[in-house]
Amino acid sequence: MAAKGPAIQLFSLHGLIRSRNPEMGRDADTGGQIKYVLELGNGLSARAEIGRVDLFTRLIADKRVSSDYSEPIEVVNDKFRIVRIQCGGRKYLRKEMLWPHLEEFVDRTIKFIKRNHALPDIVHGHYPDAGYVAMQLAEIFGLPFIYTGHSLGRSKQARLRDQGMSEAEMLRKFKIDRRIDTEEQILARADLVITSTRHEIKEQFGLYHHKDVPDYQVIPPGIGIDTFYPFYHDMLDGTEQPEDARYAQASMLKELNRFFMTPEKPLILALSRPDQRKNISGLVQAYGEDLELQSMANLAVFAGLRKDIDAMADNEREVLTQMLLDMDKYDLYGKMAIPKKHDFEYEVPALYRIAAERRGVFVNPALTEPFGLTLLEASATGLPIVATDDGGPNDIVRNCQNGILVNVARTDQVSSALRKIIADKDLWERYSKNGIMNVRKHYTWQNHTREYAVAAGKLTAANQPSDLATTRPSGPIGRRLMKLNHFFITDIDNTLIGDDNSQLEKLVHLLNRHRNRFGFGVATGRTADSTRTILKKYSIPRPDVIICSVGSALFYGNSSKPGPGWVSHIASRWNRGKIAGLLKDFDFLKYQEEETQRRFKVSYYMKPGKDRLSTIHNRLLHHRCRYNLIYSHDRYLDILPYRASKGKAIRYLSYKWEIPLKNFLVCGDSGNDEEMLRGEPRAVVVGNYSHELADLKDGRNVYFADSSCAGGILEGMQHYHFIDEASGG
Known part of the structure; x- marks a missing residue:
């Protein structure tokens, strides 16, 4: 692949993404975000100043979905590919079910990056699950981190609450607490948040505690103007259409006409996935209650892709069932079309042009709309719009002057706006022309990717890259580490050594006996000197690696100096003095003794107390500090x-x-060990563990030993067959 310019990795995790004929509207995971990330990848890869672009998503091998989603790498063009990473098994899981598997996705992505020498210059997460993955990779590799939310948890929580859903149901169905907490973490860490509208920044991100921490940039998405060309192009002599496009137009005309008694009437067109917040029932009600509107125009509702309604998820099934009931209630047969499928590559553009040729209107009745990509697509073909006055449509209509915004909760406002545009020929012409011209002025992917490339260039220039390839330690320790393929790392106090040292001698004997089979390291809150002193006292072999001061320093072998690569890696954006100064007036914090303080660590004593940790977080984040807080x-x-x-x-x-x-076996007992016990390494929690680790009992690759201290470590080694595996057995 080409490699000039920055390499960008995009993340969109749910897995139902492919470059050919994307299945938009298939279910709740296949909305506008699919089109956004595909167009972004294509647009960026077309720019000379951008190197490679990789779009990471989940690999799915499931008979219920296309085999396309099981292809590990899909080459889109010479600079853009889709990379599929397996996590949480191979079956399709809706995005809310992916939260427990994100660490696995991170670890497997790191493997891919290593194996393919594909370290990027920028990571960009889309939606909070992918934002979490990108955030972790940014911190591990020291990379700039861009985030695009697409929709936000706090806004969704408010909508669900208004609809009468209980907090318990929100937690069960949508993991809403995990989502909001992750979004807060993302805002605290992101270098840049890209939004589609100003409304998104003020009204949606404005609901978050960490709203003022990141930088924001409004870069509206675009549309493919070659695909969504004006309706009158088909009417001009000599215009050549691809045969696929001709077939799609004929197919759509045939599909629509089989529903309508008078197909020549203007067409009101709606296109969305079947979701409660898309308010399809409100549109059908508005049309069904207005007999004048029914006499003026037909209604076509394309509500996603479906075969058997009974086989669909609860949300989609309820929406589609209600649509059918409303159609029957208002006796809309012959006036309303409800096709079951449509092809997004050719048939959707044809639909817009058919509606425009019939001097119809496109309507988006969603209760709230973060942006509204379909509004742009329709407008680009010359189709006027009616949409909600909540969210992104405000910016679109302000820029394009192409339609009417209404309170979609008022069905009379929806029907009145539709009637007004259809009845007034001059107004229809003005909205149609404005949409065609102004979409091309404000909303193209060329404009989007140009601004994106400028922002990306500034981030890479400002970043202080960590050199993970810093010269490795020379001498015996370097040669030894180069040969190892397994590693055992343990906390010291209350894990390796503690109240029960009855099995310590046996563990020491095992470490000495199998020294050539695997590496040995410690990860501790102690300093390097204190670590070496306590290990010597108990005749524990010299470790190959000392991770000390709670992970803020890393030493190899007997070296008295920290590894320079790790120092370079963690130094970025660290301001110890600023942090200490910001916290000095908190009376619940007691600054620890000077001998415990380090260049890359500020340490305090703090008793538990209500909101104390959140108070510290808020103070530091408000002043844009970058930090990692550990309480144990x-x-x-x-x-x-x-x-x-x-x-x-x-x-x-x-x-x-x-x-x-x-191939890492890690052992610990307390809260400052929790992070290293998560994810892909095989973890052992010794029997005398602190209550802070209780939540790990449901974790993947975490073994809770019955025995304490060294006995628990030996028990864990036996559980994982670690010695046999490291010995090649």
């Missing part, structure tokens, strides 16, 4: 660079020394 044993508070922690240090070692994460 209900007493110790450590603040580190945002790229530093025990877990991140282990991932760094995995990447740098090319040791698979699944």
